[in-house]
Amino acid sequence: MELLVNGTMMHLSDNIKTVSDVIDYFTADRPAVVVEHNGNILTKESHSTVNIKDGDKIELVNFVGGG
Amino acid sequence: MEQRYSRQILFSPIGTEGQRKLRQTHLLIIGAGALGTSIAEMFTRAGAGKITIADRDYVEWSNLQRQQLYTEEDAQNRTPKAIALKEKLEAINRDVRIEAHVTDVTPRILEEFVGGVDLMLDATDNFDIRMVMNDISQKHSIPWIYGAVVGSYGISYTIIPGETPCLHCMMEQIPLGGLTCDTAGIISPIVQLVTAHQAAEGLKILTGNRDALREKLISFDLWSNQYSSIDVQRLKNDSCSSCGASPSYPFLDYENQTRTAVLCGRDTVQIRPSSKHKPDLKRTAEDLSPLGEVEQNPFLLSFSTDANRLVLFQDGRVLVHGTSDVSEARSLYHRYFG
Known part of the structure; x- marks a missing residue:
């Protein structure tokens, strides 16, 4: 499956079905994340229920703490 | 004064009136590391009225690569950052009142600092204190600007009580470890990119230009060349315990925990x-x-x-x-x- 993640086209395994799977794939060690899916901001509760399909556009924003 | 600020006054959204407003303002900067030194220098040069700076640490050699204004002498003497920064800022613009506190910022101490403050700027290095700032911001209706960096990655968001989602709405809970201890290191340009965004938003608030606020959560990675700007307004949560309809400000109990x-x-x-x-x-x-x-x-x-x-x-x-x-x-x- 091809996804546009943070502006870069990426090839991901077809095992990745939901937004939660995408988050786990890219940010395993960073649980604090905001996700925009095809232009829509998602609440945390919907991460595991929103399915993704070929060509979707995902923005992942990690909250980091350094300063 | 006119000459010192002439180029900023020429910038029409600020002008003479914006400069006059800026002169009346009081900023609180929590943290005097990479983000804090950069933000403090910009607002000192810009002509803020008063800047309060709080930091718990002292200058070390490993800071000099990115924490502007600090010198080898500061590292040699282990000068507390707040003290070293105050000294440098006063040499840059003696018209700005600089108040420096060498302290760990707790809820109780932050309550003391926010009297008369128009804007809080986040230059901290951990989420414990950011969540405290977030609750204090809501409780006292003071805007604050989140900013953070690690490696070549940076993020910022401007939180306006009563209007935008707060940090608690967006994060829901403080992440458990791993995020703040930057084994990934840090490069100086990402610091400047984040503080440029924080300071620009701060200038808009303090010069009466709130209409120009960005209203987006932004993040960037200067090494992998990724830039993102997203509208998070939908994450504002009416049942949020920090900014919702019946706030309890849970992170102000922090003093008894950490x-x-x-x-x-x-x-x-x-x-x-x-x-x-x-x-x-x-x-x-x-x-x-x-x-x-x-x-x-x-x-x-x-x-x-x-x-x-x-x-x-x-x-x-x-x-x-x-x-x-x-x-x-x-x-x-x-x-x-x-």
Whole structure:
């Protein structure tokens, strides 16, 4: 499956079905994340229920703490 | 004054009126590391009225690569960052009142600092204190601007009480470790990119240009060349315990919870004693000198043994260097400071 993640086209395994799977794939060690899916901001509760399909556009924003 | 600020006044959204407003403002910057020094310098040059700076740490050699204004002399003397920064800022613009506090910022202390403050700027290195800032911002209706960096990645968001989602809405809970201790290191340009966004948003707020606020959560990675700007308004949560309809400000109880903190990427643990008793640095130095090497300046005492270095501040806090293990740090603390 091809996804546009943070502006870069990426090839991901077809095992990745939901937004939660995408988050786990890219940010395993960073649980604090905001996700925009095809232009829509998602609440945390919907991460595991929103399915993704070929060509979707995902923005992942990690909250980091350094300063 | 006109000449000093002439180029900023020529910028029409600010103009004479915006400059006059800026002159009346009081900013609070929490943290005087990479983000804090950069933000403080910009607002000092821009002509803010008063800047209060709070930081718990002192200057080290590893800071000089990115923490602007600090010098080798500051690192040599282990000058507390707030003190070193105040000195540099006053040399840049004596018209700006700079108030420096060498302290760990707790809810109680932040409550004391926010009187008369128009804007809080986040230059901290951990989420514990950011969540406290977030609750204080909501409780006192003071905007604050989140900013953070790690590696080549940075993020910022402007939080306006009553309008935007707050940090608690967006994060829901404080992440457990891993995020702030930047084993990934950090490069200086990402600091400047984040502080440029924080300071621009701050200038808009303080010069009466709120209409120009960005209203987006932005993030960027200067190494992998990724830029993102997203509208998070939908995340504003009416049942949020920090900014919702019936707020309880849960993070203001923090004072009773956290007594130790592992400092960002430093192999260091901070211990903040519950007692408000201030230590006698001179006497402590005399007590410790038979046991190891003791160095002292007016603000702190540094005590080194073969394996560890402990630094005692005037406010009673101790930094235990050479460990990230909180219980080992506590044990060393109690061994030498009772």
